[in-house]
Amino acid sequence: MLKKVYPHSSFWQICAVFLGAIALASCGNQAPSAVVVTRVPASTTTMVSVQIATQPNPVPMPANIIPRPASQVSTVGSFVLSADTGIYVEPATDEVKAIGQYLADRLNPATGYALKIQGTSAAPGGGSISLTLVGADPALGGEGYQLTITPELVTLAANQPAGLFHGIQTIRQLLPPAIESSSIQPGPWTIGTGTITDYPRFAWRGAMLDVARHFFSVRDVTRYIDLLAYYKINRLHLHLSDDQGWRIQINSWPNLAIYGGSLEVGGSPGGYYSQDDYTYIVDYAKSRYIMIIPEIDMPGHFNAALASYPELTCDGVAPELYTGTRVGFSSICVNKEISNIFLKDVIGELAVLTPGPYIHIGGDEAQATDAADYISFVNKVQSIIEANGKHMIGWEEIAQATLLPASIAQHWNLDAGVAAQAVRQGGKVIMSPADKTYLDMKYQASTTLGQEWAGYINLQTGYSWDPATQVGGIIEKDILGVEAPLWSETLTSMADLEYMAFPRVPGYAEIGWTPQALRDWNEYRVRLADHGPRLEALGVNFYPSPEVLWP
Numbered sequence: 001m002l003k004k005v006y007p008h009s010s011f012w013q014i015c016a017v018f019l020g021a022i023a024l025a026s027c028g029n030q031a032p033s034a035v036v037v038t039r040v041p042a043s044t045t046t047m048v049s050v051q052i053a054t055q056p057n058p059v060p061m062p063a064n065i066i067p068r069p070a071s072q073v074s075t076v077g078s079f080v081l082s083a084d085t086g087i088y089v090e091p092a093t094d095e096v097k098a099i100g101q102y103l104a105d106r107l108n109p110a111t112g113y114a115l116k117i118q119g120t121s122a123a124p125g126g127g128s129i130s131l132t133l134v135g136a137d138p139a140l141g142g143e144g145y146q147l148t149i150t151p152e153l154v155t156l157a158a159n160q161p162a163g164l165f166h167g168i169q170t171i172r173q174l175l176p177p178a179i180e181s182s183s184i185q186p187g188p189w190t191i192g193t194g195t196i197t198d199y200p201r202f203a204w205r206g207a208m209l210d211v212a213r214h215f216f217s218v219r220d221v222t223r224y225i226d227l228l229a230y231y232k233i234n235r236l237h238l239h240l241s242d243d244q245g246w247r248i249q250i251n252s253w254p255n256l257a258i259y260g261g262s263l264e265v266g267g268s269p270g271g272y273y274s275q276d277d278y279t280y281i282v283d284y285a286k287s288r289y290i291m292i293i294p295e296i297d298m299p300g301h302f303n304a305a306l307a308s309y310p311e312l313t314c315d316g317v318a319p320e321l322y323t324g325t326r327v328g329f330s331s332i333c334v335n336k337e338i339s340n341i342f343l344k345d346v347i348g349e350l351a352v353l354t355p356g357p358y359i360h361i362g363g364d365e366a367q368a369t370d371a372a373d374y375i376s377f378v379n380k381v382q383s384i385i386e387a388n389g390k391h392m393i394g395w396e397e398i399a400q401a402t403l404l405p406a407s408i409a410q411h412w413n414l415d416a417g418v419a420a421q422a423v424r425q426g427g428k429v430i431m432s433p434a435d436k437t438y439l440d441m442k443y444q445a446s447t448t449l450g451q452e453w454a455g456y457i458n459l460q461t462g463y464s465w466d467p468a469t470q471v472g473g474i475i476e477k478d479i480l481g482v483e484a485p486l487w488s489e490t491l492t493s494m495a496d497l498e499y500m501a502f503p504r505v506p507g508y509a510e511i512g513w514t515p516q517a518l519r520d521w522n523e524y525r526v527r528l529a530d531h532g533p534r535l536e537a538l539g540v541n542f543y544p545s546p547e548v549l550w551p
């Protein structure tokens with residue numbers, strides 16, 4: 001029996017130590033028979049204690065989960081998923097049954113099984129998976145979960161359905177990568193035993209998709225939602241309007257979508273979401289525990305609307321539709337009465353369509369709007385949004401206005417001064433620093449897609465920063481969370497989106513979820529390697545960065 005304590009070690013680093021020290025064959029097929037990894041989230045030191053006994057062919061729980069759990073303890077043994085595995089849900093409400101069905105739908109294609117959902121008040125029999133809202137530690141909050149895996153039973157407990165949903169992503173990741181395949185794979189479908197106790201650092205773990213510069217179909221958006229959910233991301237911000245296109249049907253102003261949405265960057269046909277399409281996306285996202293935040297970018301980034309309704313311009317003359325990529329040249333005419341009517345109509349319709357509490361008004365790069373007009377405009381929009389029962393979010397420039405405490409500023413600009421002004425007004429901030437989180441920035445000089453104005457963002461640059469120390473005057477308690485925007489000036493297809501988003505998105509998911517003290521680039525990149533085959537099985541066109549030793 002050997003017992004040692006290694007601070008800041010990963011399971012695989014421990015493997016390396018064992019290989020050198022006691023010449024075990026390998027960690028893959030003949031690992032130590034008892035590996036206990038204990039992580040204490042509140043402390044700055046990760047304590048890892050390791051015990052070895054002699055037992056043949058142990059199967060440790062893999063240390064591959066992204067985002068890294070707050071605490072993971074591996075024991076020896078495995079649970080084997082079989083055709084007889086039942087998925088038990090408690091309570092058997094429609095919502096919890098739907099989560100059970102979601103799990104079955106993820107497991108059935110690759111296994112070839114037809115796993116069934118069963119409601120039960122009795123204890124589930126051996127070999128089953130139990131999803132329960134009973135018995136979880138209330139301290140785990142609404143999104144946390146406890147996962148206990150023994151050779152007989154997988155027990156996932158949470159306080160709220162969202163916690164069960166997130167825990168299911170962990171179960172998926174604990175299974176072999178081939179589980180994500182859409183066709184039958186050989187298996188066996190083993191899960192190493194142990195327990196995971198997990199909860200997020202931030203409430204806001206977001207992604208943004210620009211469907212205005214290039215339009216993306218409902219199918220593309222729902223696929224993106226599915227991929228985000230795999231990493232426990234819980235917000236999708238849709239950038240629904242910009243100079244190049246208006247992408248959401250507004251019944252009281254129909255030309256916005258019909259004419260304003262007709263083109264996209266480069267001059268090819270654009271498109272828009274009907275209100276039914278939008279509702280479908282909102283509901284789909286909800287089934288993945290992701291909130292949709294709609295953005296109508298104003299008062300700048302407004303050319304598509306001006307081209308559709310010349311009365312919104314100050315001179316009454318409609319500009320041409322715009323298919324280039326410049327910014328900062330358009331503005332709604334702030335002081336016209338028709339503009340007020342427009343704002344009330346558009347925000348009113350969006351508020352009815354959107355169950356979430358937020359409407360994003362853009363507010364960035366309003367160089368074509370007079371400075372005083374800009375401030376009165378933001379104040380006015382804020383009160384219209386509040387009158388519709390929602391709260392305002394805007395890019396950080398909105399912090400120049402008089403913000404209500406419920407309004408949120410989104411930091412993006414490299415010149416970081418403005419977001420802290422929102423904090424000084426008692427508001428909260430979402431962190432999207434362009435030089436760390438912009439998914440449209442090239443990975444490196446040779447990346448053909450994307451832009452480079454905020455610098456190159458390789459995986460390490462995207463991962464190795466702490467939201468709480470990024471901007472002076474903005475600390476942990478001021479931060480709602482993190483969001484990674486994907487601007488689409490240069491991106492025309494789902495394959496393009498995937499290439500820029502993956503594998504950076506898992507890193508932002510981890511920044512939002514995992515305690516800072518447990519985040520370390522050199523440990524993360526080892527975990528990320530395991531996700532190469534997973535993303536491949538999911539059919540994701542990811543960038544195989546040389547920073548990772550892919551298997």
Ligand code: TNX
Nearest residue numbers: 327364365395412440451487
């Ligand atoms: C800046 S970030 C913008 C967008 C562009 C993006 C391209 C922000 C609030 N505005 O209009 O699409 O850069 O990287």
